[in-house]
Amino acid sequence: MVYRFLFSGKWIAGFIFCILFSLLCLYLAQWQMSRKEALDYKNSLITDNYHAVAYPFEEVPHIFDDFQISEQWHPVSLRGEYVSDQTLLVRNRPFEGLNGFEVLVPFRVSDSSTVVLVDRGWIPAELFDTTAENIEVPPAPAGHLSVVVRVHRGELSTGKDSPSGQIPSINLAEAAKRTGLDIAQGAYGILVSESPAPPVAPEKLKEPELDVGPNLSYSVQWYVFAAMSYIAFIWLARQKVRNDEIDRQVAAELEQYYRQFYDEHGNYIGEEDEEVVLRKMEMADDMPAHMKSIVRPRIQKKRARPSDEEEEDALLEMYDNP
Structure with missing residues (x-):
């Protein structure tokens, strides 16, 4: 099962964090909504009572x-x-x-x-x-x-x-x-x-403006943040599965590549110094997964036909060695 890592301590702790973070976001969303309701009530007092x-x-x-x-x-x-x-x-x-x-x-x-x-x-x-x-x-x-x-x-x-x-x-x-x-x-x-009205009086105070406020948008944002915490958790889990698959692929390619230097009895048969090959293998083993995918060996594909330069070199060799 590729997702069994979700039962490890680190991932369980991460999921608990998502739950706590989402609960905090829901609390803040409700708090912003309550402020909006208070503002709506304040506006209703102006519209209903002022005139x-x-x-x-x-x-x-x-x-x-x-x-x-x-x-x-x-x-x-x-x-x-x-x-x-x-x-x-x-x-x-x-x-x-x-x-x-x-x-x-x-x-x-x-x-x-x-x-x-x-x-x-x-x-x-x-x-x-x-x-x-x-x-x-x-x-x-x-x-x-x-x-x-x-x-x-x-x-x-x-x-x-x-x-x-x-x-x-x-x-x-x-x-x-x-x-x-x-x-x-x-x-x-x-x-x-x-x-009776006096001839001179102070400036009358203005009618208060209705204030919509940003509380509704803030509340929606907190709901979005709550959902995003779970989306991020799922995305990270999916990325781990993908990275693990890449690691297995890289490990198989490296094993296949370095297997050519040894026969079935474990004897070294490569042309290069075995110490150099062993150091390369150790370096590949110690590298993190994202580096292995960069340095993994690329097997040269054989061309179906020789290049123009190769054909030209072959003709010259034929003339030089009739």
């Missing part, structure tokens, strides 16, 4: 305290007033290729104890000054008004310090600490509209 009809706050009074991810981006209409003297600026927020700040203003909802942190939009930073000390921030409308905001969960704290009146991220616990207000800790609102 939905706004909830009246009275119908969902706990939406900013008890935030559910399924409510991400959903509009909510609020009535109340801004606490403008507690405005915060979020540092290092890019917008259309420029650096700037996002303006956060607490909004106290009427007939409720809820205070919602509202992101009113983006303002540019000075080119060489990011302290915001000399930047004019469009003021929030004063008095009682109606606003529509999109629900968004808060961000993680960066752990960095920031100047007075600024905040490094939209971390709701840190915003509550900076303002001294009981800000809702489940989510904040991204401004959609204000009524």
Whole structure:
């Protein structure tokens, strides 16, 4: 059986490695697929919620305290007033290729104890000054008004310090600490509209883009790698069978070639020095298989007819020795 070598320790270990490697690839493929599913769900929240009809706050009074991810981006209409003297600026927020700040203003909802942190939009930073000390921030409308905001969960704290009146991220616990207000800790609102509308306002934030991501292609690649491990194992086994066959063929040719130097009793009958022949045989035996196929003897084939040079030499010899 030409494939019995597969039961040797080395090849069994190789097959076990293929199994372990393929299992790892399958795990990574599933992990990439789970990331794709998470991204698909994130995209579905944008497509389903972003342009939905706004909830009246009275119908969902706990939406900013008890935030559910399924409510991400959903509009909510609020009535109340801004606490403008507690405005915060979020540092290092890019917008259309420029650096700037996002303006956060607490909004106290009427007939409720809820205070919602509202992101009113983006303002540019000075080119060489990011302290915001000399930047004019469009003021929030004063008095009682109606606003529509999109629900968004808060961000993680960066752990960095920031100047007075600024905040490094939209971390709701840190915003509550900076303002001294009981800000809702489940989510904040991204401004959609204000009524009455102010004459000047920050740039509204753009609608988030749907992100397809490369996770599906990565998952397929890991499945391919899992299959390729077995394909490589089969190919190597087939190559070994092929190489073993070549080795047997080369060994037979070498044996046939060197047999001509000895008679049936083992006596040397060659014309060349026997020591030279023995050294050649030893060198051939010590060579790896791929070298034997290169140096194996080529038996000269006898031509059916002499060459032109041989015929010319024969004629000259006939004239010289009549």
